[in-house]
Amino acid sequence: MTPMVEALGIHKSFGATRVLRGVDLVVQPGEVSCVIGPSGSGKSTLLRCINHLERIDSGRLRVDGHLVGYRERNGKLYEMRESEVAHQRRDIGMVFQRFNLFPHKTAIENVMEAPVVVRRQDKAAARARAVELLDRVGLADRRDNYPAQLSGGQQQRVAIARALAMSPRLMLFDEPTSALDPELVGEVLDVMRGLAREGMTMVVVTHEMGFAREVGDALVFMDEGVVVEHGAPREVLGNPQHERTRSFLSKVL
Amino acid sequence: MTVRPDRPEPMNAVPVRHPGRWVAVAVLAVLAAMLVHTVVTNDGFGWPVVGDYLFSPPVLNGLKNTLILTILSMAIGIVGGVLLAVMRLSPNWILSAVAAVYIWVFRGTPLIAQLLFWNFLSALYPRLSLGVPFGPEFVSFDTNQLINQFAACLLGLGLNEAAYMAEIVRGGIASVEHGQTEAAGALGMSRAQTLRRIVLPQAMRVIIPPTGNETISMLKTSSLVVVIGYFELLTSVQRIYSVNFQTIPLLIVAALWYLALTSILSVGQGFIERRYGRGLQTGPPGPSLLGFLRRSPEERAA
Ligand SMILES: Nc1ncnc2c1ncn2[C@@H]1O[C@H](COP(=O)(O)OP(=O)(O)OP(=O)(O)O)[C@@H](O)[C@H]1O
Ligand SMILES: [Mg+2]
Numbered sequence: 001m002t003p004m005v006e007a008l009g010i011h012k013s014f015g016a017t018r019v020l021r022g023v024d025l026v027v028q029p030g031e032v033s034c035v036i037g038p039s040g041s042g043k044s045t046l047l048r049c050i051n052h053l054e055r056i057d058s059g060r061l062r063v064d065g066h067l068v069g070y071r072e073r074n075g076k077l078y079e080m081r082e083s084e085v086a087h088q089r090r091d092i093g094m095v096f097q098r099f100n101l102f103p104h105k106t107a108i109e110n111v112m113e114a115p116v117v118v119r120r121q122d123k124a125a126a127r128a129r130a131v132e133l134l135d136r137v138g139l140a141d142r143r144d145n146y147p148a149q150l151s152g153g154q155q156q157r158v159a160i161a162r163a164l165a166m167s168p169r170l171m172l173f174d175e176p177t178s179a180l181d182p183e184l185v186g187e188v189l190d191v192m193r194g195l196a197r198e199g200m201t202m203v204v205v206t207h208e209m210g211f212a213r214e215v216g217d218a219l220v221f222m223d224e225g226v227v228v229e230h231g232a233p234r235e236v237l238g239n240p241q242h243e244r245t246r247s248f249l250s251k252v253l
Numbered sequence: 254m255t256v257r258p259d260r261p262e263p264m265n266a267v268p269v270r271h272p273g274r275w276v277a278v279a280v281l282a283v284l285a286a287m288l289v290h291t292v293v294t295n296d297g298f299g300w301p302v303v304g305d306y307l308f309s310p311p312v313l314n315g316l317k318n319t320l321i322l323t324i325l326s327m328a329i330g331i332v333g334g335v336l337l338a339v340m341r342l343s344p345n346w347i348l349s350a351v352a353a354v355y356i357w358v359f360r361g362t363p364l365i366a367q368l369l370f371w372n373f374l375s376a377l378y379p380r381l382s383l384g385v386p387f388g389p390e391f392v393s394f395d396t397n398q399l400i401n402q403f404a405a406c407l408l409g410l411g412l413n414e415a416a417y418m419a420e421i422v423r424g425g426i427a428s429v430e431h432g433q434t435e436a437a438g439a440l441g442m443s444r445a446q447t448l449r450r451i452v453l454p455q456a457m458r459v460i461i462p463p464t465g466n467e468t469i470s471m472l473k474t475s476s477l478v479v480v481i482g483y484f485e486l487l488t489s490v491q492r493i494y495s496v497n498f499q500t501i502p503l504l505i506v507a508a509l510w511y512l513a514l515t516s517i518l519s520v521g522q523g524f525i526e527r528r529y530g531r532g533l534q535t536g537p538p539g540p541s542l543l544g545f546l547r548r549s550p551e552e553r554a555a
Binding site for chain 1: 441532
């Protein structure tokens, strides 16, 4: 089976800061991988590399068997044109810590935007699908609200619906609940739990250990730009093998 | 007023007095009265003459030219400004540098000089031709025929305006959070789609007020076309008073028209600002007829 995400020896620096120093990560289709680690360990950067929002310096990164951002022909790498990168990103949904909803569009317009503009779906079909998706994230009655009129939890659920509207095969979540008030975290995690149950492949950067333990198929602990430990969530959380994992977990659990 | 027992008693404090404000109001009232008195009684204002010329054909003709010049120059300025701003922000340093040089030159030299330059372009290049540099020519025009006075006015005003608009648009684009571009990119939108559908509509909120200023300013700046012998509202009234010496009444005619146009533009700007302010203010949308009509009957009743 082709892995959904296959990252081998990923390196990434910003100037002199070496953020990723040889990261390996494999996510099988239908799997939920949770990524944890201290602030600045490179979790967001890794996630952003997976949909080519950041360009990797070395290593090989494949999504669904295809190199991300590059084409390989006769052993030579060719950088993809901007339109090809955009095409690749259609199948990878991303949910941001700060939601990044389009503030000038209502909830339903946010969800319809990419299907209409990118996939050139007709408006009526896109609207019907958006209604369905908003219903699914429990926001049927908030369709016509602008993001500024929604709570953080509601905004994040719209953002998830917006990503799902492109029918992605892979969903990336970058600390989707970190910007939320504690009482709003649950509603977002519920939606994600539902997604996982339906078999969506997900990579989730999170600080929610409960969610990782319950929903995750794999748990990845990153520190200083490398994957220190990785395995079944119960194993890693219950019986960490590395000192760094132990000391991180003792602080967050 | 009866106070219900469960409500706290209202504050019965003596409000702060502002005697200074009242003095200022009194002084202004006296000055205003004096102004109205002199404007009405001083025959020099020549109100009957104002009435005679306000809708006279030469004045209306000038007004028409002012409108045409303003609208077309602003159109050139806005389209050119967006193009220059996008070039300026391009990752391609050559495009960015070309835009920077353009803006530097056109903002850095007097508009009058630019108008004269376009008008006298034929002295520099008697013929303009399309072709390959140092290679064959495809078509060739007589510069004087291609760039008549009107075209020189539009080039001068429009290209100059583009340089100013470029900076306004650039500021607007820069005001949109980078997360917006990333979110659009992550959805598979191209750079052009992101600019058109996500970034520019949000940038509009920042772009519109100074653009309104620019347009109002262009109404009056367009009078500079007199230096190359073209005419508009102000030139028209000058031509009239240079013959009949009714200087003040005719300047009032021009002023009244400029004020009328400026007022219309301000109202239009308000509408456009509201249109692009959608969703960007927190809380429920303010009372607007369209919003009211769009809401469902139940919501309206509430
Ligand atoms: N665009 C950038 N330019 C320069 N440095 C960057 C950039 N993006 C990230 N970094 C640096 O890379 C390091 C890793 O950042 P990253 O956001 O991946 O960490 P993280 O693990 O997601 O942390 P957090 O839990 O705080 O979100 C940090 O030191 C950060 O300062
Ligand atoms: Mg992060």
